[in-house]
Amino acid sequence: MKKIGILHGKENTFPEAFVERVNSKNIKNVVAERVLVDELAQGNPSPYAVIIDRISQDVPFYRAYLKNAALNGTAVINNPFWWSADEKFFNNCLSTKIGLPVPRTFLLPSKEMPPDTSAQSFRNLKYPLDWEKMVEDLGGFPLFMKPHSGGGWKNVYKVDNFDELFAAYNETNDLVMLLQEAIEFDAYFRCYCLGGKYVRMMDYEPRNPHHLRYVADHNVSKELREQMHELVLRINHALGYDFNTVEFAVREGIPYAIDFCNPAPDADVHSVGEENFEWVVENAANMAIEKALSHKEGGNNLTWGTFVQGSVQGMMPGLPAETGEKTGKSKK
Numbered sequence: 424m425k426k427i428g429i430l431h432g433k434e435n436t437f438p439e440a441f442v443e444r445v446n447s448k449n450i451k452n453v454v455a456e457r458v459l460v461d462e463l464a465q466g467n468p469s470p471y472a473v474i475i476d477r478i479s480q481d482v483p484f485y486r487a488y489l490k491n492a493a494l495n496g497t498a499v500i501n502n503p504f505w506w507s508a509d510e511k512f513f514n515n516c517l518s519t520k521i522g523l524p525v526p527r528t529f530l531l532p533s534k535e536m537p538p539d540t541s542a543q544s545f546r547n548l549k550y551p552l553d554w555e556k557m558v559e560d561l562g563g564f565p566l567f568m569k570p571h572s573g574g575g576w577k578n579v580y581k582v583d584n585f586d587e588l589f590a591a592y593n594e595t596n597d598l599v600m601l602l603q604e605a606i607e608f609d610a611y612f613r614c615y616c617l618g619g620k621y622v623r624m625m626d627y628e629p630r631n632p633h634h635l636r637y638v639a640d641h642n643v644s645k646e647l648r649e650q651m652h653e654l655v656l657r658i659n660h661a662l663g664y665d666f667n668t669v670e671f672a673v674r675e676g677i678p679y680a681i682d683f684c685n686p687a688p689d690a691d692v693h694s695v696g697e698e699n700f701e702w703v704v705e706n707a708a709n710m711a712i713e714k715a716l717s718h719k720e721g722g723n724n725l726t727w728g729t730f731v732q733g734s735v736q737g738m739m740p741g742l743p744a745e746t747g748e749k750t751g752k753s754k755k
Contacts, residue, residue, distance in 0.1 A: 638696075
């Protein structure tokens with residue numbers, strides 16, 4: 424029996440619907456349930472062939488549990504080793520190498536020194552930074568400042584002048600921040616990508632109240648939508664995410680990827696709406712079933728991105744020479 428588990432926290436609508444949908448398909452020797460984590464001894468395998476992770480970004484204990492499960496052959500969605508290392512600045516750096524338009528961005532050192540550090544810890548850092556040059560290179564104000572790692576629109580600032588910039592920076596404590604060009608967009612899209620092949624493009628309006636953000640209908644060309652579809656696949660193949668959303672801000676016909684590291688994206692029916700919710704539930708169920716049916720007992724069943732797979736080869740047994748050979752994904 425191949426067991427599919429979903430590990431989640433407060434959310435209810437998606438996990439419950441996901442389990443019900445997988446089981447309703449009556450696939451022989453495949454069953455889905457909510458994950459039960461019992462006493463965790465090192466090196467012991469998990470009973471699950473596949474686990475969909477919706478909570479470990481907030482619970483370090485669960486992240487450690489998932490790494491142990493993956494080491495013993497569980498196909499964890501998303502790959503907990505890569506997710507632990509990923510952050511927004513690297514994603515932007517990677518985007519410059521794969522032809523994905525992104526806002527111009529600088530990485531800022533934390534305003535306050537992290538715990539157990541001193542001024543000597545930063546003796547290699549130029550001081551003071553040339554703030555005027557950075558702002559000029561970003562095209563001038565307005566600008567956005569956001570954490571280099573994390574999500575949920577926490578600690579995000581829009582600044583219109585140097586006074587606002589430094590006031591915001593002074594509030595960030597020991598967070599490492601991005602200073603980023605503001606894309607004044609004509610249209611905005613949020614795109615689900617599941618299994619590296621299922622894509623759902625959702626017209627989105629982030630300036631609306633939260634419950635109305637998916638109530639949008641942008642008048643853009645079919646060609647632009649096709650371009651964004653291809654870019655969604657390109658970034659998810661490069662990063663190796665099986666469950667992710669990519670957000671585009673369209674300015675003068677160019678889709679800029681604003682946020683594309685959302686490995687536990689919102690899937691609540693009350694925010695995404697009935698049609699989008701149905702799409703996510705159905706395609707997540709299909710993806711998990713495919714993973715369960717192709718699962719190799721005790722082997723490496725994780726997805727690795729095309730950009731990093733070379734550096735991790737040999738780290739775990741059974742890692743294929745090319746990600747495309749294992750997953751059936753096209754290589755970009």
